[in-house]
Amino acid sequence: MPPVCTPFNEDLTVDVESLRRLVDHLIAGGVSGLFALGSSSEVVFLTRDQRRVVLQTVVDQAAGRVPILAGVIDTTTPRVLEHVADARAIGADGYVLTAPFYTRTHPNEIEQHFRLVKESVGDRPLFAYDLPISVQVKLATGFVLDLAEQGVLAGVKDSSGSDHSIRALVTGRDDRGLQGFSVLTGSEVTVDSAIGYGADGAVPGLGNVDPAGYTALVAKAAAGDAAGARHEQERLIRLFDIVNQGDLSRMGGGSAGIGSFKAALTLLGIFARPLMAPPQIQLNDTELEGVRRCLAGAGLI
Template sequence: MTFPTPMTGVVPPVCTPLTPDNEVDTASLTRLVDHLVAGGVDALFVLGSSSEAAYLPDRFRRTVVDTVVRHVAGQLPVLAGTIDMSTWRVLDHAEAAVAAGADALVATAPFYTRTHPAEIARHFRAIAGRTGVPVFAYDLPVSVHTKLDAELVLELAAEGVLAGLKDSSGDDGGLRRVVLEARNRADVTGFSVLTGSEVTADSALAMGADGVVPGLGNVDPEGYVRLYRYSRDGDRERARAEQERLCALFGMVRAGDPARMGGSSSALGAFKAALHLRGVIACPATAYPQIPLSADEVERVGKYLAAAGLS
């Protein structure tokens, strides 16, 4: 399909359902895709953070991309995460995703080793040059330990290397700088700025972001679609009210006991528990070594769903 430039709207990072014996549950994955498409989303982002990409072996990654691309069959663009430590490993993921039919790629800066901005630039240029499909930079300093510099992102956008930025940095000032400069620079065209925040999406959209990539959008795609439309139409009051409802729903990410599990286990476990309770996926299992939610914690997730009108 022709990839939209700029990419706009709601682009959920699709969760990866697993079976009780730790394989990709392709039947649940296709049901989740149907759930998201029916919710009115504008594109799908597989193998992002909410997809548990960091935990999945390469064969799982290939299965996810192949399953989603074949099932979507061109209805919506599919962006595939190629997140890995080094350029060569990212290129392996990128080539596999493009061969499977992904419409665009999403990559972080390299990580584990300390990386200079010149090396980050070489990294993104290599991905774009090797694959020939749109590439989105994923700014995720909490995991990558490198904050993507706005000027570097815009330089790569002007070169045609980057088609967009998925900003999960939590730096609203930096996000605004990219939005403003991308709008005002004549050499930057068709560039998308997407926020990865579930709880400040209305603010990002109000300042000019093109779309939102919310993990919670797996659970409530319709809510984020409403939020985006209200924001696009300039209805600030409805956008604020919808955002506040989604902020309350997002409280489910704290359902897990922090004394026995990390934040990832709690948040991703909550998203999957909610999808299981909603009848979308067959099993709420998260990837090893994450710790599963207890029955009491799953019940707590259910209360968040009920409060949001999703039970």
């Protein structure tokens, strides 16, 4: 279930036609669903109007072929509730939420945040997004599973980068009999091991570029084909080198990472241009050539 990248026109409005092509590319690649307005969507850089355009376009173009999760990610509960209202009006199938950020929060405040949002989404599923590198808070395993037992959370996307975290979530879920609770990894490079531990799927940003590769990887891992899954994972690890083409002496990791996904999508003819939301920095021609080499090495061009 890839987090869908957001294409821009030259005037930094949302490039709706490129986004429609991306939705079709992802669904053709066999994805189980789409996560609109996630980190790879540059969600925190988008205005409320831009978020609505992105989500409406994804929902319309998917046309019921796969479920759509909407990121309702923002700094505080009142802002998040505005995004929930928009997503409900557009028709999202579920919602994805981080802990509040910018201010320091206590676990009691984070719990209240999740409960208030759950009240707003009603019977639609709510997924926790554990993203400590950006939010500066690691959601404790017990905290997440307690909210799952109480009907607040339907699943978690774990982007902590910790194998232990994934295994603890799976083990805790199974020990508590929470078989309907979904554990998803946000890592591009350890999907085979996460599925082997018992995770239910993956939400990889690189899945925008090679959705069919991740679909095949998850299927092989779930079927117990460890050798086949490892082979596909290692090919995708080599492709993931696209995120290392940006020069970190002149740009941040977000610009280099998401910028490489957008560059790849442009080289594949899906995006019209690889523009990033300001103040992020664009990849230059030398860096774009590095992305091209990675795509060629992975057999995509």
